[in-house]
Amino acid sequence: MLKQFLNLKLSQKLSPQQIQLMKLIQLPTQAFEQRLLEEMNENPALEAGKEEDDYENDEFDNEDYDDYDDSESDRVDAEDINIDEYLSSDDTPDYKTQTNNYSDDDEDRESPLAAPVSFHQDLINQLNTFILNDDERDIAEFLVGSIDDMGYIRRSVPDIVDDMAFTQALYTDEATVERMLTVIHELEPSGVGARDLQECLLLQLKHKTPTESVELATDIIENQFDAFTKKHYEKLIQKYNVSNEQLKKAIHEIEKLNPKPGGAFTGNNKITENVVPDFAIRIVDGELELTLNGRNAPSLHVSKDYQEMMQTYKVSTDKSGPQKDAVQFIKQKLDSAKWFIDAIRQRQETLFVTMNAIMHYQEEYFLEGDETKLKPMILKDIADMVGLDISTISRVANSKYVETPYGTKLIKEFFSEAMKNDQGEDVSTLEIKKILQNIIEEEDKKKPLPDDQLAELLKEKGYPIARRTIAKYREQLDIPVARMRKKI
Template identity: 50%
Template structure:
């Protein structure tokens, strides 16, 4: 049965401008340039002022304050179907299409960074394969094996699957013995350990390339072949009894094993996988006074295109305002609105970043003066949100992806937030302080008898931090510190 009814609902929706601001706010500085370039390419009504001015004679087109432009616009504004003069500016600049070509050229120039020519990991292996005297069939098998390696240099694909791959893709019928024979040749390539099917085989390949007459190497091969599990679990006492060696001999064997590379494929690619961090803020200590500045990349010079301004002027002067003309102006208005929203969102982003970081700096003033983790106060998102009168989610978007450069390092803002722990005296301190003490205790421990979590708990209680053992274990794991048994050394 169908029936009609009236209902009242309260719905909270974000406007397109708010969504655009939220997305821009969580973008870090390192990605902001790409986001602005994307907007410039999508919206021809938006221009990069710093690039547009390169084509303009400065004496004919002086830069003007945006506030002055807005005043002049209001003075010449008429009430049309569209508020045309709202988008007009007095800056006479070249046509957008002309400056666009210059922009692209400039972008290309900035991209042409000299890069050292180097062969990739797989290209290096293929070159070594081509140097061998192999039959055509074995050469194709070798290329199939190299193409099946993972990025870390391991062959995790079963031999039976390689047989099927060769049959279907290369129309080659190869036996398991033939594939293993070529695989053995690939395992002799550099870097040592490449082509291994597991960690044990990888380590053995590297050890067997060393001096076979060396007793230590022989014992290391015996250890990896027969006692790898005991070695990974650091059951050193059992290894000494089994191999009939003393602690000094075992230490020499372990030192040889630790020199090996468990991921040979990463050695060639590590150089190209560096993480580049561009700080969003800079804090300087000027004789005890902290000075906060925003990275200049967060403040691009953007404005509305001159060519779209002229389109509105043409529409104003035109006597014939037919349907096609109105549709064109509607399109232009949409692009201008989008450009203005984007510029406003960028400005709002700057203000929010500065306001939030300023509150964090003032809250942690002693820490930013000294760089000592013991001066880091307990601080949660709500503490900063209350100071800046913003939502917690807004502060979270700023803290999760932004970096600040100080005189003692560059840090993610999120790292300054920590929970409070109450000492025996009733004072609230940051859990960062407890982690620092834990780190110092473990760094200074006797590596032959590392401190267990229970002992670390007792040490913290003696220092006035009544913390449970499970909390100590949680902090230790958060700092990527293994359990006591795995920290044991000879």
């Protein structure tokens, strides 16, 4: 049975322009520049750089942008298009009055791109120095292909034998694979091709010049690896009947080894991140000064050629079907260019006002550089100050960097929860973590402090924190438990 009824509800939808603006805000500087290039490649009506003098006034009027509805842009009758909206205006567009911190005299410096030999290709090149028959070389190259980025082969020999038979039609036995592994273990860096940490350390020790300390270290790793990893130093001293100093020297030899030999290879395939700060904060005459990276404020304008096409259509007496189709295309591209330029302006404003609010909220830290001066600050605090949504503040904070007198910082690192001290005052969890880190750095490494003692020390300093919270902060700071911090 069919029923008809009315249903009243409120809903909120983001327009395509709003969605794309949010995406632009989220992009860091380098990704933003890439997005600009993509947009200019896709839209020939959008051009970068300063215009010639003749073009100075041949720009669109931004005031008409607010009336533009994307839902109607797909198809509008050519006769209904107001051509004058797309022709020159005597008004200077808003974006031309924006401050641009990028000088024309500045060089357009680009980071050079390295083209090194890959980690695995370097190992293959080293294999060429060994005399191997065809089958042996195929097995050795398969083993090299099984090495992960850290330099380990994390598969058993039987699995490797089966895999070669099924995927490469290489029929061999475990003894041959083991023999080829010894060849792999001769390659550089030392320790590559190991199947676990113990074997990796042993391979590196065997490549060292034999000394009393190296021999003791080798024996410890080979026969007392479990006791060593658990730092049972007293047990090792009794087992080998050595002095405290002798064991210390052997452990020092082990500590010099690389547990990730593949990670140390400078020519691996990992991409080195090149951080470009989006903002710069400087102290001028005792006052903070904030600037936006000029690369976030490009000079964009609408193509004069496209405006001239509109003018040609306007004065034409014979408006044929192909001409009407052409003006539809031109309108779409001009609308898109107008919106994109306006979106860039809104992005600049959003970034600047957000970072300006953060700078003033954490003014004491930016003036002195003391991390204990960072105030508790959450996204809502900044959102309330600038009148933006929390999600917008999050997009700015998560992917943007700011250059300060104390180094380049990720903006989200300035945000932290609040915790009460013994006087009832709100203090930042960042401040507590810094104090905890200082206590651990100054502890006696022969008797490192367990979490309950760390909690007591912080309590004495006025920060009543539970032991489990200490453990959580310690893990966030990447600090191991007391037993693993012990040194002989």
